[in-house]
Amino acid sequence: MRRELVAWLAFIAIAALLPLALTSDPYLMLLANVMLMFMALALSWDVVARTGQLSLAHGAFFGLGAYTVAIGHKYAALPPLAGLAVAGVVGAIVAVALGGVTLRLRGIYFAIATLAFGEVLRTVALQVPDVTGGTIGISMPPLFGGDRVASYYLAGAIFLLALALSLGVRYTRAHYAVTAIRTNEAVAAVMGVPVVLTKVLTFVTAAVIATLAGAFYMPFITHTDPHDAFEVSRSVAALAFPIFGGIYTSVGPVIGTVVLRSLEEYLRVTPPWKEGYQVVYGAVIVLAVLFMPRGLVGLASRMRARLSRRPEARIPILGSGR
Amino acid sequence: MSALLEAHGLVRRFRGLAAVDGLSFSVEEGQSLAIIGPNGAGKTTAFNLVSGLLAPNAGRITFRGRDVTGVRAHERCRMGLGRTFQVVQPFAELDVLGNVMVGALFGGGAASVAGARAEALRLCDMVGLGPKALWPVGGLTVPDRKRLELARALATKPVLLMLDEVMEGLTPAEEREAVGLLHRIRADGVTLLLIEHVMSTVRDLSDRVLVMDYGKPIAEGTYAEVSRDPNVIAAYLGSEEATA
Amino acid sequence: MEALPQTLFFGVLRSGLYALTALGLAISLGVIGVVNFAHGEFVMLGAYIGFWVYLLLSGPLDLGPAVSPLVIALGIPLSAGALFVLGRGVFRFTLRPLLSRPELDQMLLTFGMAILLQNLVSIALSPQAQDASLGWRFELLPLPGGAISVTYARISAFAVSMALVAATYVLLARTRLGKQMRAVAQNRLGAMVVGIPVDQVYEVAFGLSLALAAAAGVTLVFQTQVSPFLGLSTILKAFSIVVLAGLGNLFGVVWASLLLGVSEQVISQYVPDGSALRDGLFFLLIFVVLLARPGGLGRAR
Numbered sequence: 001m002r003r004e005l006v007a008w009l010a011f012i013a014i015a016a017l018l019p020l021a022l023t024s025d026p027y028l029m030l031l032a033n034v035m036l037m038f039m040a041l042a043l044s045w046d047v048v049a050r051t052g053q054l055s056l057a058h059g060a061f062f063g064l065g066a067y068t069v070a071i072g073h074k075y076a077a078l079p080p081l082a083g084l085a086v087a088g089v090v091g092a093i094v095a096v097a098l099g100g101v102t103l104r105l106r107g108i109y110f111a112i113a114t115l116a117f118g119e120v121l122r123t124v125a126l127q128v129p130d131v132t133g134g135t136i137g138i139s140m141p142p143l144f145g146g147d148r149v150a151s152y153y154l155a156g157a158i159f160l161l162a163l164a165l166s167l168g169v170r171y172t173r174a175h176y177a178v179t180a181i182r183t184n185e186a187v188a189a190v191m192g193v194p195v196v197l198t199k200v201l202t203f204v205t206a207a208v209i210a211t212l213a214g215a216f217y218m219p220f221i222t223h224t225d226p227h228d229a230f231e232v233s234r235s236v237a238a239l240a241f242p243i244f245g246g247i248y249t250s251v252g253p254v255i256g257t258v259v260l261r262s263l264e265e266y267l268r269v270t271p272p273w274k275e276g277y278q279v280v281y282g283a284v285i286v287l288a289v290l291f292m293p294r295g296l297v298g299l300a301s302r303m304r305a306r307l308s309r310r311p312e313a314r315i316p317i318l319g320s321g322r
Numbered sequence: 323m324s325a326l327l328e329a330h331g332l333v334r335r336f337r338g339l340a341a342v343d344g345l346s347f348s349v350e351e352g353q354s355l356a357i358i359g360p361n362g363a364g365k366t367t368a369f370n371l372v373s374g375l376l377a378p379n380a381g382r383i384t385f386r387g388r389d390v391t392g393v394r395a396h397e398r399c400r401m402g403l404g405r406t407f408q409v410v411q412p413f414a415e416l417d418v419l420g421n422v423m424v425g426a427l428f429g430g431g432a433a434s435v436a437g438a439r440a441e442a443l444r445l446c447d448m449v450g451l452g453p454k455a456l457w458p459v460g461g462l463t464v465p466d467r468k469r470l471e472l473a474r475a476l477a478t479k480p481v482l483l484m485l486d487e488v489m490e491g492l493t494p495a496e497e498r499e500a501v502g503l504l505h506r507i508r509a510d511g512v513t514l515l516l517i518e519h520v521m522s523t524v525r526d527l528s529d530r531v532l533v534m535d536y537g538k539p540i541a542e543g544t545y546a547e548v549s550r551d552p553n554v555i556a557a558y559l560g561s562e563e564a565t566a
Numbered sequence: 567m568e569a570l571p572q573t574l575f576f577g578v579l580r581s582g583l584y585a586l587t588a589l590g591l592a593i594s595l596g597v598i599g600v601v602n603f604a605h606g607e608f609v610m611l612g613a614y615i616g617f618w619v620y621l622l623l624s625g626p627l628d629l630g631p632a633v634s635p636l637v638i639a640l641g642i643p644l645s646a647g648a649l650f651v652l653g654r655g656v657f658r659f660t661l662r663p664l665l666s667r668p669e670l671d672q673m674l675l676t677f678g679m680a681i682l683l684q685n686l687v688s689i690a691l692s693p694q695a696q697d698a699s700l701g702w703r704f705e706l707l708p709l710p711g712g713a714i715s716v717t718y719a720r721i722s723a724f725a726v727s728m729a730l731v732a733a734t735y736v737l738l739a740r741t742r743l744g745k746q747m748r749a750v751a752q753n754r755l756g757a758m759v760v761g762i763p764v765d766q767v768y769e770v771a772f773g774l775s776l777a778l779a780a781a782a783g784v785t786l787v788f789q790t791q792v793s794p795f796l797g798l799s800t801i802l803k804a805f806s807i808v809v810l811a812g813l814g815n816l817f818g819v820v821w822a823s824l825l826l827g828v829s830e831q832v833i834s835q836y837v838p839d840g841s842a843l844r845d846g847l848f849f850l851l852i853f854v855v856l857l858a859r860p861g862g863l864g865r866a867r
Contacts, residue, residue: 053519054673092365101857107669108601109856113806115603116849119802123846173427176416183413183667186375189395189406192429192478221404232798234683243674247575276689289658289675293667442654 001171008163008250015156021245029148031265033220038261040162041234041251042241044209047169049239050248051104051199052182054111055166058210059235060118061091064213066229070138071290073219080143080219084212091211092204093269122230137225138287140218147266151220158216162209166250169202197241210238233278237261240281240285246297255296260284324387326351326482326513327403332371332381332538334364341367343537345381349482354514356528356545358521360557364537365517366408369486372515373405374398386481398428404480408487408517410467412459412474419455422446422473427506429478436478444474451504465496472503489520502527520551533557573835574828575714581820582727583785588807589743589819590778596751596814597771599735600661603667603676606797607683608649609778612783613792614687615648616641620698620787636717637787638726645780654769661772662765674745678823680797688794696794699747719788730781731820734774736840738816747771751814806848809855826851 015036022028041058048055068090069083078086098117102110125132132138144150169175177198180188189195241260244254260281267277278284288295323347332345342364349355352563355367356392370376374395390398399405412421418464422442423435432438449469454462462470468488477484485504489497497520504527508514515525518524524531524545531548533541535557548554587609595603597664619641623765656679664672737745746767758764786792810819826848834844 049670052668052670054670054677056677101853105856108673109597109809110599110854111603111673112809113849113852113856116802116805116852119798120846120849122764173438174418176424176427179415179420180413182670184411187397187407187411187413188424188435190373190375190399191425191474192396192399192427192431193424194396194428239677272689274694276685278681279689280686280742282678282685285674285678286660286682289664289671289678293671 001073004198005167008167010227011254012160014195016153018125020146023149029152031216033148033152033155033261035261036159037216037220038241038259039235039254040155040159040213041210041238042245042257043166044206044213044237045252046249046253047165047240048206050169050178050182051202051204052185053107053199055112055114055203055206056111056235057098057114057117057207058238059232060114060121061095061210062214062217062234062238063118063125063224063226063229063231064091064094064131064210064223065139065216066218067132067214068211069218070140070216070224071131073076073140074138080140080215083219084215087211087215088208091208093209095204096200099200099207101201103203108277118230118232118235122226125226125230128177132226135225135227137223137228139223142222143216143219149299153214155216155220156275158209158212161212163250165205165209170250172204174198174261180278196197233281236278236281236285240284242295244295245321246295247293252295252297253300259296324384325349326386327515328382328384329368329372330382330384332368332383333365333379334376337380340370340537342378345534345539347532347539347542349515350512351481351513352511353433353529354508354516354527355514356518356524356531357534358518358524358548359534359540363557364450365534365535366486367537368534369405369484369517371402372485396428399478399480400431401483402481404429404475404478404481404482404512405473405484406471406486406488408490410471412462412467412470414427414459416459417455418451418459418462418470418486419433419443419448421459421470422477425474429480441478442473445476448476449473450499464491465500468492468499468500476507476512480512482515483507485514485516485518487517487519489518489523497523499504521545569835570786572714573831575716576720577715577828577831579720579724579827580831581823581825582724582731583782583789584803584807584827585820585823586727586778586782586785588804588811588815588823589734590775590782591801591804592685592811592816592819593747593771593778593807595808596662596777596816598665598748598750599754600665600672600772601676602772602775603673603801604680604683604797605775605779606799607680608653609783609786610687610792610794610797611683612645612649612780613751613796614691614783615645615780615789616784616787617696617698619784621645632795634788634833635722638722641784641787642781645784646777649780650773650777650844653773654680656776657769659770662768665768673700680801681784684794691794693793693794697786697791722789723785726785727804728780730778734778743767743770748816751816760812803850806851809852814837 018032022032041062045058065087068087069080072078072083072086092236094114098113118276126134143154169178177193179197180193182190183200185195201314214229224278238246241256243256244260245254245256267273267280271278272321294301327349329348330346332342333340334342344445345364345368347355347440351450357368359365367376371378374390374393378391384390385398385401385403390401397454413424413495415469416424419439419442422445423438426438426441427435432441443455446452449472451466451469451473454466459470472488489500492500501523504514514527516524516528528545532539533548533554541551541554591602591605594600594605605748610684616637620637623636626856661672664675738748746762749760749762750764754764803826807819807822810825811822830844830847833847
């Protein structure tokens with residue numbers, strides 16, 4: 001554990017100093033902001049996956065956060081930071097309602113409900129134009145007056161929250177609870193693990209982070225509409241990044257974000273991909289599930305094990321009880 | 323003074339078929355009970371009802387004086403109801419120690435992860451898994467898996483331990499070892515509730531026996547009384563489970 | 567209230583399409599136990615095949631008024647056949663190895679397939695929605711009275727859908743394969759004990775599920791625009807029907823579809839701002855059913 005924490009401290013130190021290297025390039029600075037935002041989103045998705053649940057609603061909570069901040073600004077002149085806080089609360093309430101009902105049941109019901117939830121939010125946003133601006137969308141003034149460095153540190157704060165959640169679930173007793181739950185809920189329950197409570201808690205905290213990421217996005221981008229805010233692609237990204245990088249780890253979602261999101265930047269402007277760039281995400285998900293279930297981290301681990309002398313280490317099971 | 327565990331009129335149906343049909347029994351503290359009966363008699367369903375994995379269609383369950391019929395499984399575990407499964411399903415992504423720690427942390431209420439680890443190590447040693455505590459569970463033999471299952475259940479600090487066919491798949495030598503271990507557990511103050519087909523184990527470990535068939539109790543008493551009961555003999559005729 | 571008969575009638579017609587789509591999903595979910603998030607994309611593929619047949623018949627071959635029934639007569643067997651084979655292949659090489667793995671992996675796989683297919687079609691063909699401009703599509707059937715009007719397109723789509731649903735039910739109820747599928751849906755272990763070749767049944771069931779999706783897609787050609795992204799709304803409706811009917815309840819799909827189809831029309835007609843509610847209806851349905859009766863409404867547990 002200590003090794004991983006030290007590595008993260010180093011990463012955070014480098015990331016904190018990054019703007020110094022990038023201030024000359026506004027595009028890269030923009031990308032850095034977006035990267036942190038997506039890392040937070042990916043980390044939060046991964047935490048929910050640790051309980052064995054498939055959340056297809058992360059993009060929806062993102063959009064919820066964006067709209068909450070925008071509407072808060074429009075009707076109550078809420079400044080972005082206050083809007084962020086309000087969005088977090090809203091996200092928590094909605095997640096409790098959604099998760100409280102569906103997480104008592106089989107995982108498929110939860111997954112279906114999260115998929116439907118996203119669609120409903122988008123439809124609602126479209127159908128109440130007085131409040132949300134309908135298809136035209138909604139705007140607000142730029143975050144920190146357009147200062148990309150300041151916003152970078154705000155995004156960084158949200159990323160740190162996500163990282164704290166991810167590492168926390170790994171290095172406290174929560175690790176044992178979630179691992180037991182995703183393996184076998186019945187056996188976990190009989191051993192005293194509060195299954196439903198754990199699933200709901202992880203889902204709510206993850207949803208709050210996704211909401212905060214969206215709440216950051218709104219003033220950062222200054223304008224959004226239902227199709228942008230509730231893009232399915234964000235839910236897809238939220239899961240493709242961790243799966244590719246390495247599910248059930250903290251480093252996996254971060255690496256996955258860096259690699260795939262950079263790739264996306266290239267694909268978006270290159271024919272024949274362009275708007276169809278998501279085909280890569282679809283392929284990545286399918287191939288990863290079939291051939292690389294633990295992502296890049298898993299690959300690295302397996303190679304290390306194969307080179308290792310200890311016979312027990314060759315049994316390809318990641319993550320011991322430690 | 324009420325019994326440690328009481329079941330009153332339990333009924334559980336699956337798509338119209340009653341797997342458990344009016345089951346009542348009680349377990350006194352310190353008086354271990356064995357439930358025996360032909361395959362399909364409803365024994366495992368009864369276990370699932372008592373441990374809280376299934377809700378009964380009718381009937382009540384009290385444990386340690388409290389009505390637990392509506393109480394969830396993990397809560398019952400914390401109250402002191404431990405249970406093993408016939409087919410051991412360890413948590414594959416945790417090592418042996420980690421598996422036991424789950425029980426220690428949640429059912430057993432350990433104060434810290436370190437404390438749970440120490441307790442888990444102690445239990446691994448007790449069941450004979452000490453040297454393999456850091457092994458991944460994929461490499462365990464059948465008797466080792468049984469040991470793990472036992473250690474996991476013990477980690478939850480049970481007052482009543484439900485054992486579902488713990489002797490299945492063990493050689494006679496391994497059976498004797500298991501029985502010895504279970505005697506020690508009994509001596510530590512744990513009451514046992516067993517489902518068992520191996521009659522020597524039933525004789526050795528239980529104070530009383532309940533015989534089930536078609537979801538109902540058909541006989542109850544000491545092993546000697548029950549083995550002479552004509553209803554019991556009739557129920558077992560044609561089935562080869564009773565190995566003495 | 568004059569619109570009521572028309573509204574109800576429309577609702578019934580729509581439910582035909584829903585039933586066909588949902589039945590396919592109910593089979594893969596009920597018999598195999600996998601959540602096929604890509605089911606809507608297979609409907610989409612069927613729609614494109616039907617569209618392609620339409621283009622072929624009305625373009626180079628230029629068969630005039632015979633086009634419409636021919637699109638059905640040719641499109642459905644073609645798409646159903648193609649997707650049946652595709653379904654078996656997809657199952658054998660991707661899903662079957664995953665059956666022993668956690669549910670999350672299976673769901674991720676089918677979700678990934680959905681995204682892959684949508685965007686593949688979008689790149690290969692066009693992201694734009696396209697129309698089969700069949701005059702037939704808008705032509706009204708001459709009906710006595712005047713209370714109800716309906717297009718040839720809708721009524722034939724309904725008729726075809728119901729015929730296929732009925733045929734599937736006959737398959738399930740009367741044939742050996744159908745009985746095997748129902749047995750596996752009820753109790754997999756029991757089916758194995760009795761000697762049913764469960765793996766083969768799974769494969770055929772999945773192929774059948776996709777074939778039904780494809781057929782539903784072809785009927786869509788007459789009712790709406792064809793787009794690579796029509797899968798999402800399709801699958802949400804199908805899921806809500808399956809949840810409503812109850813998992814494993816294959817025969818309940820029809821009345822659940824009816825319920826959804828009719829209430830959808832009634833709400834959009836009679837409730838102010840109804841269209842907003844109508845789109846959210848399926849979610850509401852799912853949510854309320856899950857709240858009240860986790861096993862679905864069709865079964866007594």
